[in-house]
Amino acid sequence: MYFVPDPAVHAxxxxxxxxxxxxxxxxxxxxxxxxxxxxxxxxxxxFRAHRASVEKVQALGIDMLTDSEVSGLYGAAxxxxxxxxxxxxxxxxxxxxxxxxxxxxxxxxxxxLREWGLTLQARRIAVDTRMATNLPRVFAAGDITDYPGKxxxxxxxxxxAATAVNxxxxxxxxxxxLFPGHxxxxxx
Numbered sequence: 001m002y003f004v005p006d007p008a009v010h011a012x013x014x015x016x017x018x019x020x021x022x023x024x025x026x027x028x029x030x031x032x033x034x035x036x037x038x039x040x041x042x043x044x045x046x047f048r049a050h051r052a053s054v055e056k057v058q059a060l061g062i063d064m065l066t067d068s069e070v071s072g073l074y075g076a077a078x079x080x081x082x083x084x085x086x087x088x089x090x091x092x093x094x095x096x097x098x099x100x101x102x103x104x105x106x107x108x109x110x111x112x113l114r115e116w117g118l119t120l121q122a123r124r125i126a127v128d129t130r131m132a133t134n135l136p137r138v139f140a141a142g143d144i145t146d147y148p149g150k151x152x153x154x155x156x157x158x159x160x161a162a163t164a165v166n167x168x169x170x171x172x173x174x175x176x177x178l179f180p181g182h183x184x185x186x187x188x
Contacts (some may be wrong), residue, residue, distance in 0.1 A: 007034050014096040015084075016082045018070055020104035026055035032060045039063045040094060041070060041084055073100065095157060097114045121146045131164035137171055139164040 010113030015035045017028045020042035024180055028040045040057065045066040047054050057064070064082055071092060082097040110123060119126040119134040124146035131139045141160035143152060150156075168174045 006099050007031055010035050010099050012036050013098040015039070015099040015101065016070070016084075016095065016097045017103060018042075018085075019101075020044065020047040020049060021103065022049045022053055024101070024103035025049040025057050027103050028057050029053070029060060031099075031101075032062055035099075037063075037096075039065060041065045041068050043067070043069050043087060068144045070100070129163075130161055130167040132167060137168070140169045 002187050012032045013035050014037045016023050016027075016032050017031070017038065017040045019040075024040060024042070025047070028038050032038050034180070038060075042064070067087045068084050068154045069087060070082055071085035073079060074081040074083065074094070074096075079098055079100065080096070080115055082100060083092050083094050085092045105119055110120070110125075113125070114120070116138075117135060120180045125133055127133055127140055127145045127147050129147070131141050131145065133140055141164040142157040145160065166178055170178050
């Protein structure tokens with residue numbers, strides 16, 4: 001979950017959270033107890049957030065405006081209203097808001113990696129189950145990688161890093177053991 005330095009700063013505010021991923025739902029759930037109101041706005045009816053996060057926000061009674069986007073911000077000295085436009089009907093609604101949280105995620109930028117000759121899939125590096133790329137002796141792990149069934153969680157990235165390191169070790173030193181042992185194993 002994204003760390004909010006002080007949720008109390010938003011106490012009594014009408015909050016609009018924009019996004020459909022885990023960070024948007026984390027923000028909405030975290031601010032719900034302190035804010036006057038929380039609304040979540042997402043451009044589609046399908047969320048990228050984990051189902052449990054979506055269910056938690058629904059259980060909190062947070063208004064979710066789908067197939068919509070923020071089309072305007074209004075106020076004199078500070079934010080007072082947010083205009084929401086429905087993508088299909090083009091109808092707009094102004095809502096009171098003193099806080100807008102833009103939890104829109106990020107776009108992976110491969111930079112010079114694009115020139116390495118790696119096989120890419122939608123701005124991600126294709127890897128196999130060993131976390132090996134199409135290039136000999138090149139391994140990758142984390143959000144930058146892609147393979148069938150990939151689950152984009154931090155914990156998965158940690159596991160992928162261990163898999164990549166262990167498989168790279170056997171390429172560097174063919175005598176190395178692929179599996180170093182259990183982390184809970186006691187030495188004699």
